[in-house]
Amino acid sequence: MKTSKLIMVRLLLILSFLIPSNKIFANQLISTEVIGKGQPMILIHGMSSSTGVWDEFVERYQDQYELHLVSIKGFGNKEIASSEHFLAQIKNEVVQYVKDNTLSKPILIGHSMGGFLGLWAAAEEPDLFGKIVSVDGVPYFPVLQMPGITPETAQPMVDGMKAQFANSDENSARATQEMIVSTMIATESKREKVVQMGIDSNPEVIGQAYGEMFLTDIREKVSEIKIPVLVFGAWAAYKNYGATKESVAAGYKSQLANIENVTFLLADEAYHFVFYDEPEWFYDNLDAFIATK
Template identity: 90%
Template sequence: MKTSVLLKIKLLLILSVLIPISELFAQRLISTEIVGNGQPIILIHGMSSSKGVWDETVERYQSQYELHLVSIKGFGNKEIESSEHILAQIKNEVIQYVKDNTLTKPILIGHSMGGFLGLWAAAEEPDLFGKIVSVDGVPYFPVLQMPGITPETAQPMVDAMKAQFANSDENSARATQEMIVSTMIATDSKREKVVQMGIDSNPEVIGQAYGEMFLTDIRDKVSEIKIPVLVFGAWAAYKNYGATKESVASGYKSQLANIENVTFLLADKAYHFVFYDEPDWFYDNLDEFIATK
């Protein structure tokens, strides 16, 4: 037994000399599928989702661009990998992926959590990406619904949230997922696909990642972003709670004010999955942004 352990340690030491540490330990949480040819575009899905949310996007752009579809352990699958901070690790792995594959100024498009990660990555590596597109992802999303919240005051909610995810059974998980998705997608025919992604996800991973979204505030970092940024926002899901288009727009703009080169567009009717609810409007604006030199 002792000999076997020593051999493993020696092998690891040999590998650490032959292969950079960043390559040995990179991409523990993410994997990628590459489709198409052309300028690279990285696509990162949101919470409790998978790369399947981008099916229409792939269909539209695969003949013009090289699409790098990111999959994450525990999202849309039951895999799990221990991590002290899932979101930071995903962000770091995406950055390392771009460097390891020598991608030249890729465009990063992220939905929700993926958009947040894109903004964070661009703030930390201002020269690495070409453009960032965030689909309803902002530097600190809880503030949009709970003005005044901070990572410190959010901790009790995070603890309760993690416990709820950990203790949910299959039936309650479906009911919860259906309820959540109904507030995020206005188009009935698009809901079941995303519901199933949530059910297929690992509840422990999702609970941790949700909690980290409440505890990770990058509003003081985004001033480091120098490249063009396009942010799509949504407000229609909040109007039954007294929100107006103007009040919601103000909340987004306050979070994006420190980004030097940002374009903000607010959908009229779409919920959180803007590309499902207003696809023509979404893709017309996305086409123009990514094509602009």
């Protein structure tokens, strides 16, 4: 008996050195794929998407940068993921990933939800990243469409939203995704790929994550960001609802007002997936921002 206990103690001691406790998440939500060599660049996709949204981005930059593509459970896959605070855990895991892999001042680029997570991570870890690029992701996105909304007033809406996602009918999933994606991508040839990502996603996971976007307001926190930030915005999808380029720009600027070193650029014709709809404009401005000291 004493011998078996001694062996167990030794095994636990060995494991404590091999797997430091600060690297362990009870239910890991992210995984990564690394492509290319050079300065590290972390890519985080948006809601109901997968790393496939970055395919053209990877083709363009893999010979210049070390690209770390972040995959999330339940996004573009049917994996089940449970977390009391889903978005916060993703953000924490990305931060820990950078620390565990000793990535030196990586550039973090996120689309939509991924951009929001990048801003949040930079606010909590001001010295960890080199630059942040957010593609149509802001500190509290519901305000862009519902002025005056707060996490408190959003709660009843979120409860209904989560129930709707959880009880979604698979037979109508394609029609729903096609309708949603048509408002997010102006370029028709780019839509099907993203539609399929949504169909392949886990509806309960997406429902929780989407709800948390309504309940997480970091507009005050982003004042802690000291590194350069580039935010791409889009307005064209809203012009049929009475919005103007000027009114949409004002909404973005109010969200970003607390960020000390921010550059905001508003696309002319792109919808939410700016890199699909105005690729030359997007990449030209991204290259210029990255090159800036």
